[in-house]
Amino acid sequence: MSLCFRPRAALAILALSAGLAASAAHAEIVVTDDAGRQLRLAAPAKRIVSLAPHVTELLFAAGAGDKVVGAVNYSDYPEAATRLPQVGGYNNVDLEAVAALKPDLVVAWKTGNRGGNLDRLSALGIPVYVNEPRSLEDVASSLETLGRLAGTQLSAFHAAAAFRERQAMLQKRYGQRPPVRTFYQIWNQPLMTVNGEHLISKVIALCGGENVFAGLPQLAPTVGTEAVLAANPEAIVASGMGEARPEWLDQWKNWDRLTASQRGNLFFIPPELIQRHTPRILDGASRLCAQLEEARARR
Known part of the structure; x- marks a missing residue:
């Protein structure tokens, strides 16, 4: 936008502010x-x-x-x-x-x-x-x-x-990147994930990922280890309960035929950054997008 239009934009913002207040x-x-x-x-x-x-x-x-x-x-x-x-x-x-x-x-x-x-x-x-x-x-x-x-x-x-602007920037940067088949793990006992309707699945898509359990009917379904092995995700992303990486995430290393384990694509994001429906979910999205980029680089 050229400088000559900025006063008009400022007046529009002031008018909007006055209208909202009224x-x-x-x-x-x-x-x-x-x-x-x-x-x-x-x-x-x-x-x-x-x-x-x-x-x-x-x-x-x-x-x-x-x-x-x-x-x-x-x-x-x-x-x-x-x-x-x-x-x-x-x-x-x-x-x-x-x-x-x-x-x-x-x-x-x-x-x-x-x-x-x-x-x-x-x-x-x-x-x-x-x-x-x-x-x-x-x-x-x-x-x-x-x-x-x-x-x-x-x-x-x-x-x-501000939220929409930041989301659009992430979408532009990562949305068309080569897809990464992703398993999001909420917890280990029981083994829980999210389906395609969950907000976390929308974050995965924002980063160019594909939720391997998107088609399940429950919003937060329980799955079995065999189902994860059959889906063979390229990346596993876990949350856990707090700021510390959960120890159970590394148990996937025991399955050496799992692509995510073979390539070291076992990632962690603090739950408050991706499991809360708030503006901070884009902080979690930024971390997830960077992690899926790592997975792409390891192909």
Whole structure:
């Protein structure tokens, strides 16, 4: 863009900011959540409880961190989230603790929270928004929707735009690279992976990889060792439970007929960078893309 158009662009951004602020201040907020339910708020939420670690992170990324008054265990990013009152775990929410915080919005996780608990919160008159990103675009749109609900549209807009821009850069660089057949391992006992509908599988595709178990019907299926050997992935990527590479990843070296083992393509990515549906998933994607490039170089 030439310099002569920049003032016009700046004015457009200012107009957008003013429009977003006016909308947040006066308009009723009507959204449809990821469970297909319509939610109406008369005004932006001021007291939000998060029922999943990824939701907590999304709320902070959308500029609504100062409106979050409670969260579930393991809501550990950003650092400010660790100081929030806790309301149990995502699969065993303490409903009394949630109600005691007097939220005007609860943001839940579709596949993580128990439906009965969400129904009970709704019965108490607490608005519940259900979140479930299944694609990278869903992460960006989640930021925008949460920004609308919290009245922080401008911050959320910028966060979503930055996410989309970074995703596009990764797609341009790696999306057309020669495919690498990839097995993503969540855990070893039971041996778990992801199917093609899972967000992690979309990250694999972003990097030019092919999920060898994309065709399975379950979102996070259990598979057997023989199935992995039969699929013969060129790369195995594991997450585990924390920052340390899991010891069980190297057990694949015992199968010397496995291409991933033969070529030393046994990779690790910390789970918080690839298993949370947040902007940081592109940090995990960057690592994964670099790892699949290593696998290509070893052919």
